Amino acid sequence: MISNEIIAIPVAEYHDRMQQLRNEGYDFLESLTGMDWGDSLGVVCHLESTTTGAHIVVKTATEDREHPELPTVSDIWKAAELNEREVYGFFGVRFVGHPDMRRLFLREDWVGYPLRKDYDASPEVNPVRMTNEETLDSTPTYQLNADGKLEEKVNVIFEDGEYVINIGPQHPATHGVLRFRVSLEGEIIKKLDVNCGYIHRGIEKMCESLTYPQTLALTDRLDYLAAMHNRHALCMCIEQAAGIEVSDRVQYIRTIMDELQRIDSHLLFFSCLCMDLGALTAFFYGFRDREKILDIFEGTCGGRLILNYNTIGGVQADIAPDFVRKVKEFIAYLRPQLKEYHDVFTNNVIARQRLTGVGVLSREDAISFGATGATGRAAGWACDVRKRMPYGVYDRVDFREVLFTEGDCFARYMVRMEEIEESMRIIEQLIDNIPEGPYQTKTKPVIRIPEGSYYAAVEASRGEFGVFIESRGDKSPYRMKFRSTGLPLVSAIGTIARGAKIADLIAIGGTLDYVVPDIDR
Amino acid sequence: MFDFSIVTQWFHALLLSFLPEGVAVFLECVIIGLFLLLLYALLACALIFMERKVCAAYQCRLGPNRVGPWGIFQVFADVLKMLTKEIIEIRHADRLLYNLAPYIVVVASVLAFSCLPINKGMEILDFHVGVFFMMAASSIGVVGILLAGWSSNNKYSLIGAMRSGAQMISYELSIGLSIMTVVMLTDTMQFSQIVERQADCWFIFKGHIPALIAFVIYLIAGNAETNRGPFDLPEAESELTAGYHTEYSGMHFGLFYVAEFVNMFIVAGMAATIFLGGWMPFHIPGLDGFNAVMDYIPGFVWFFAKAFFVVFLLMWIKWTFPRLRVDQILHLEWKYLVPIGLVNMLLMAVIVVFNWHF
Numbered sequence: 001m002i003s004n005e006i007i008a009i010p011v012a013e014y015h016d017r018m019q020q021l022r023n024e025g026y027d028f029l030e031s032l033t034g035m036d037w038g039d040s041l042g043v044v045c046h047l048e049s050t051t052t053g054a055h056i057v058v059k060t061a062t063e064d065r066e067h068p069e070l071p072t073v074s075d076i077w078k079a080a081e082l083n084e085r086e087v088y089g090f091f092g093v094r095f096v097g098h099p100d101m102r103r104l105f106l107r108e109d110w111v112g113y114p115l116r117k118d119y120d121a122s123p124e125v126n127p128v129r130m131t132n133e134e135t136l137d138s139t140p141t142y143q144l145n146a147d148g149k150l151e152e153k154v155n156v157i158f159e160d161g162e163y164v165i166n167i168g169p170q171h172p173a174t175h176g177v178l179r180f181r182v183s184l185e186g187e188i189i190k191k192l193d194v195n196c197g198y199i200h201r202g203i204e205k206m207c208e209s210l211t212y213p214q215t216l217a218l219t220d221r222l223d224y225l226a227a228m229h230n231r232h233a234l235c236m237c238i239e240q241a242a243g244i245e246v247s248d249r250v251q252y253i254r255t256i257m258d259e260l261q262r263i264d265s266h267l268l269f270f271s272c273l274c275m276d277l278g279a280l281t282a283f284f285y286g287f288r289d290r291e292k293i294l295d296i297f298e299g300t301c302g303g304r305l306i307l308n309y310n311t312i313g314g315v316q317a318d319i320a321p322d323f324v325r326k327v328k329e330f331i332a333y334l335r336p337q338l339k340e341y342h343d344v345f346t347n348n349v350i351a352r353q354r355l356t357g358v359g360v361l362s363r364e365d366a367i368s369f370g371a372t373g374a375t376g377r378a379a380g381w382a383c384d385v386r387k388r389m390p391y392g393v394y395d396r397v398d399f400r401e402v403l404f405t406e407g408d409c410f411a412r413y414m415v416r417m418e419e420i421e422e423s424m425r426i427i428e429q430l431i432d433n434i435p436e437g438p439y440q441t442k443t444k445p446v447i448r449i450p451e452g453s454y455y456a457a458v459e460a461s462r463g464e465f466g467v468f469i470e471s472r473g474d475k476s477p478y479r480m481k482f483r484s485t486g487l488p489l490v491s492a493i494g495t496i497a498r499g500a501k502i503a504d505l506i507a508i509g510g511t512l513d514y515v516v517p518d519i520d521r
Numbered sequence: 522m523f524d525f526s527i528v529t530q531w532f533h534a535l536l537l538s539f540l541p542e543g544v545a546v547f548l549e550c551v552i553i554g555l556f557l558l559l560l561y562a563l564l565a566c567a568l569i570f571m572e573r574k575v576c577a578a579y580q581c582r583l584g585p586n587r588v589g590p591w592g593i594f595q596v597f598a599d600v601l602k603m604l605t606k607e608i609i610e611i612r613h614a615d616r617l618l619y620n621l622a623p624y625i626v627v628v629a630s631v632l633a634f635s636c637l638p639i640n641k642g643m644e645i646l647d648f649h650v651g652v653f654f655m656m657a658a659s660s661i662g663v664v665g666i667l668l669a670g671w672s673s674n675n676k677y678s679l680i681g682a683m684r685s686g687a688q689m690i691s692y693e694l695s696i697g698l699s700i701m702t703v704v705m706l707t708d709t710m711q712f713s714q715i716v717e718r719q720a721d722c723w724f725i726f727k728g729h730i731p732a733l734i735a736f737v738i739y740l741i742a743g744n745a746e747t748n749r750g751p752f753d754l755p756e757a758e759s760e761l762t763a764g765y766h767t768e769y770s771g772m773h774f775g776l777f778y779v780a781e782f783v784n785m786f787i788v789a790g791m792a793a794t795i796f797l798g799g800w801m802p803f804h805i806p807g808l809d810g811f812n813a814v815m816d817y818i819p820g821f822v823w824f825f826a827k828a829f830f831v832v833f834l835l836m837w838i839k840w841t842f843p844r845l846r847v848d849q850i851l852h853l854e855w856k857y858l859v860p861i862g863l864v865n866m867l868l869m870a871v872i873v874v875f876n877w878h879f
Binding site: 163165171172173184187274277278279280281282283284285288344345348350351353354501502503504506 | 576579580581582676677680684750751753754760761762840841842843844845846847848849
């Protein structure tokens, strides 16, 4: 459980204090949230030490709203790189020393900063533009010069003569509308530039005008392969903040559902990776078996992809009468299928060659980028939230945190394949012991959260999914931030893919297994 | 064994009875050309249908099953659709080369296709250096692919074309080596003669170990020649969207598509001719009764059965394996297949010299 206390740091000391914290062992920047404090703008940083497990939350504020400037921490944690660009785009905070101050999600000609409280959302200000946004090969950057003055410089991303190809936004292997610009030398990748925001829906902004129960509807639409996890995290955060107790039955159901969702996601990962690598038959095997999980979900939740299951204080409906039987049947069915997957794909010599030793991400880089989930565990970083900060009933079940040390594509693949087995073990331990009890705790008709800030995290299908709520005691949040599981993965891809071949980029993208609606929230 | 040359000679005599020789030969050429193109198109349809059904079976699906019984008219419907689609002219493309490329590919594959001896007396192009001609003709295809990639003015196409060039030119070497290995055994490069020499025993049995090695190398290299999985990286859809034919639409794309399938058949037909006896029935030396029964099955049935068997093998491979990477493909060729092929050729030479074959 993360303490909700926030240490305020004045802006002048911000960079030095952050560096100091980094030296003290806080090497994992969990989340960096932009904030509109009213009279000033600022950021909230959640830090964690991967050695001691200690947490610290730090906030800072700019001096004024007209010229909001903060020193960058992207030189301390690489995870800050894209997060600070996001904050720049939404709050207009310029990060001094950041090498790349483009907006991450918005068009360059966007007027205003949408997540500021005084933002003018009228359509006249930002009409639907009928012109193409020109992609620039250079980026502004703000640096302090010798006499302490701010100076705008230009960083060149791609030189004029470089052979740059677009991979995405419409491309079969980007798994959605993500766009890479890749500079090639023959088949070898020299540089990679990520362009996000094609399906950004402004969910965080929308949440600010919704009541807490209403915000639940949006989380399923983030990472749709971790719909259960996302909503679990949000419900948990609200429950902890509002002091709502949930019954044991709900905890059991939520845990089982989370694990089913994880299997679902990993099966889809297997299928898509196979398809990306050209093994089209294995793709169908994975989808065939995933269908069975969706049927189980449908029986209980009514939905197959958008599940709308968790609610504040419980779940939407009790489990279906045949749920337990179907889950047991499914697990009995999946075990031999997994062996088939290994026969048809894992042990194939070509698959091995395509994955082994390709796209290595070191443990240090994984932590620095905040690349949690299977990506981090493949690099040897024990980053499983289920073990780090147990929630649900994970402290009562016996399961292994799958760890590899190679950090290559094959390790990432194997982590997920073995996690399917661990998930099945967890479900087996729980499925027969679901205690009796109410599936929904009675809550007040209007849920208000006491003033303060709250953070809760779950282990979603592809890493730590966190929810950060800043409340002013209202029935809707003052600021709600979702820690994306995919954004750190995408920010790391430039480092991982450098020097690899185009075909490797596809394998790397496949094994990182990002989901775009989760990156573009 | 029924000799089809009886029919052709009778027809030739018939035409000569009322036409001058020049006109008669011209008429025969036209008829043969039409027959060839018709067979080419029908074969392509049959192969596409087979591919869809075979891959559906591997993937636990049904495949096309709505248009006609078992969906057999699905492919014809698709061809009709393809024919009616607009051929999109793209800007900044080299117009002439862009439009020419698909025809080069098809012409190359028709030329190679016409070398296949379908039945006894049914060889269309059959001369002393048939093997050479076939290989030369099929190599023209890579020019079409390179032109397509280059003239499209698309970066994906260009990468696809460069990959394809590297891959096809490399693997041509292995194909050549494995065919040469068998030619050593046959003493001839004429396809009709190659088949005739397998009357007692197919070359894959006659040449035993080296022939078997050559057959496997030929299958791998042939698969690579036709740009099919696991060697389909010139058009790797998850990397290059569609590789060299990304910018093609309508029947121009259709020509690439048809040529790919018939090329697969050519590779399979060549394997059948050179290693599996072509139209020659399956004979077991000594069992005269059995051999006589086998002789009742017409030659073209034997040929198509063997060719489609090899096609099935190729499809099996395609729908099972993931795709290789470009450097792995070249490693496989230059570090493994070529040296093995060379040693294998030497081995075959030794066997031929010492008369150790059957």
